């Protein structure tokens with residue numbers, strides 16, 4: 001898969017890790033047949049030729065396969081991490097050393113370095129941006145709206161050195177953007193609603209071949225994987241509290257039950273709560289669930305879902321983890337004020353003392369599946385990232401007619417990804433007969 005050894009201006013941990021990163025990226029590629037087919041077409045057709053693309057994504061083996069696909073399509077790619085803990089340093093090294101892709105990401109980077117890396121991705125002056133959580137687009141919009149005080153210091157200091165015309169050109173140069181996750185799409189829809197969105201965005205998360213599989217089966221499995229790698233706890237017989245019964249929550253509840261846990265769901269949406277109840281889970285408010293849970297996992301995309309008032313009533317030894325996009329779902333600032341600690345008792349496990357009890361917080365409340373495990377299995381990311389590559393192509397092909405709004409990928413592309421995935425899995429399906437087509441299109445026929 002090596003395309004070029006051109007050294008790039010990058011910031012990664014250690015280039016000598018590249019060989020291991022390449023081996024692991026090739027292993028992931030074996031489970032990404034749809035993306036591989038797209039890469040073959042991109043190599044022939046070069047739909048992204050001459051485009052600068054800045055991506056802010058979790059730097060994993062699957063993302064490496066996407067980055068190489070975008071490069072095969074002709075894009076000049078810069079990549080920064082979308083979470084300070086999710087970068088796989090060997091993969092970052094591999095992309096730089098073997099493909100000449102500019103990568104700005106180091107696992108465990110501090111807040112300032114994280115934003116210095118966002119700055120570097122913006123300084124690439126992208127025609128297309130690709131986000132997982134809208135950090136790049138968020139910064140571009142603060143620049144467009146001249147809200148420099150809302151930028152993180154490394155980005156603000158750089159923007160202050162740019163002329164007004166340069167700042168305008170930076171934002172105006174973006175033909176469109178793509179967004180990977182629910183939380184990012186929520187932010188972007190809020191921007192569109194407020195009339196401030198500066199360019200069209202494709203909500204990759206809204207494709208059925210993304211959220212039905214990645215959010216549900218990917219997050220479901222990898223969240224359990226992350227908790228187990230961090231703690232090595234026995235799931236069977238434990239009480240697991242799942243906050244949020246959306247796509248991610250449904251998937252995680254299913255896997256926790258499959259491993260033998262008694263699962264409790266907390267929700268704020270009556271329909272989702274009803275669904276959880278009828279799916280056979282116990283549904284409780286967090287205030288009640290807090291007293292009985294052994295392990296708590298937030299997957300809501302909301303803030304302060306587990307608060308100190310809940311933690312005070314938890315059992316000694318309760319374990320708290322988050323798999324929602326940002327580290328705001330567990331009120332860690334409140335915990336810091338109220339409790340003593342933290343003591344690091346194991347990698348990714350911090351012990352806090354609260355009123356004579358121990359509370360264990362995993363991975364600083366950041367995405368547990370990416371911090372303590374490897375993120376989603378490649379097989380689901382195959383579809384998510386096929387959608388990302390198609391969305392980038394769609395932006396290039398339709399930039400003129402796309403309005404400054406949040407758009408879905410056209411249905412036929414979504415179905416195309418599903419068909420390719422089924423074919424790769426060796427699964428055949430039926431097609432409508434002419435009679436069935438006519439029946440479904442008519443309203444005159446009754447019993």
Ligand SMILES: NC(=O)c1ccc[n+]([C@@H]2O[C@H](COP(=O)([O-])OP(=O)(O)OC[C@H]3O[C@@H](n4cnc5c(N)ncnc54)[C@H](O)[C@@H]3O)[C@@H](O)[C@H]2O)c1
Pocket residue numbers: 181182183184211214215219243244245246247248249266267268269272299300301302305323324325326367368369370376
């Ligand atoms: N860990 C990962 O790799 C990964 C993958 C995909 C998405 N995500 C993130 O996970 C989060 C959830 O995504 P989703 O696709 O499941 O979203 P979703 O909208 O389908 O589900 C979120 C659910 O949380 C519920 N909720 C909101 N506030 C709540 C509260 N205070 N208490 C209990 N429930 C509450 C909502 O009613 C909704 O049912 C987002 O932040 C998303 O970006 C993470």
